[in-house]
Amino acid sequence: MIVPYRLSSERLSSNMADPLDSALDLLRRLNPKDVKKNVDYLCQLAPSLTEELLESVDIPLAVKRCTKTGRDFLCCDYNRDGDSWRSPWSNEFEPPLDDGDGVVPSDRIRKMEVKANEAFDVYRELYFEGGISSVYLWDMDDGFAGCVLLKKSVSPSPKSSGSWDSIHVFDAQDRARTAHYKLTSTVILSLGTDADNLGTMDLSGNMVRQVEQDMAVEDDGSHVANIGKMIEDMELKMRNLLQEVYFGKAKDVVGDLRSIPPLSETNRDKATHREMISSMAR
Incomplete structure (x- = not known):
């Protein structure tokens, strides 16, 4: 700890x-x-x-409610203006800005943002079976950029909880019939329990990965499909890394610290294993 x-x-x-x-x-x-x-x-x-x-x-994502649509959305630095956050559902700031103005995407980028929110809402339900997703896009000189936010929190019991926050920030540079995408993905994972039979355990951390790729583009809908594919592949790789490398390493460490069978039996098994290896070597 x-x-x-x-x-x-x-x-x-x-x-x-x-x-x-x-x-x-x-x-x-x-x-x-x-x-x-x-x-x-x-x-x-x-x-x-x-x-x-x-x-x-990168910090765990905060949740706010869109007063116009009644839907929850995620807050980050990319949809913030002072102490207000822009809702991807209504394209308005919560709470409203004093001057009644704020930075919003152009009409073309806003249409792509709406399509991306619909697509990742389906993705969230299929992969996470719950949680909240939000997509924000903004204009750039040679294309556009955006971020895809996903959050899932669970509390199986009063003494255990877990949360998954993924933040995918990307930019797309338009080229002739193609686009160059650069994606930076961050996953923030937190697991904790305070059970009487196990004691207190806290497993928390974050992981960051980057990738660049050129992909074919026919229209604005192709951008949404390309970004969705890149994020889907990236999340799959990061989940596998967390499960096989990080959780696997933690399991090995805990297994070496605590032994369910008696210590004498464990030592006898290790001695038998060494004897078999030595016999095979001879």
Whole structure:
């Protein structure tokens, strides 16, 4: 278990060359389960770093309700304007901005955004059997960019919980009959239990992967299909890595620390195994 040490302004100012690097270095040494709380502390200690921290650090996605459609949507830095967030369902900010204005995509990009939200709503139901999804797109000079957000939280019992947050940020550069896509995917996973027979366990962390690919494009609908395929493949690879590498390693460590059979029986099996290997070698 990672034991977090006290946050202080002296620690942030210890590296005067780059306070942002100091803050990020501090976050890497704290429990990833508390990353949102720790980012809030850092923003209070160093308000000048707020924007850079929110852009650099991925935190579990927050959920808000669209008052116009009654549907939930996910909040991130890409649909934020001050203390308001744009709903992908109504294209309006919640709560409304004081000046009544905000950055919204062009008509062409908005139509693609609507199609992408419909497509990933089906994807979410098929793969996660619940949860919330949101897609946000915005204009760029040579194409467009966007992010796909997926969140699923479960609480099987009062003493156990788990959450999956995936953040896929991409940009698409239009070319002749093709488009160049660059995708950066982040998965934030948190699992915890406090059962009487098992004790307290906390398994939390995040994973980041990147990929670039050129794909054929016929119309705007092709962009939605291409991005969907890339994200589907990326999530499949990341789920396999989490299951086989990270969970497998944790299982091996726990298996070495705790043995269900008696220690004498385990040692006898190991000795028999070594004897068989030696006999085969001879």
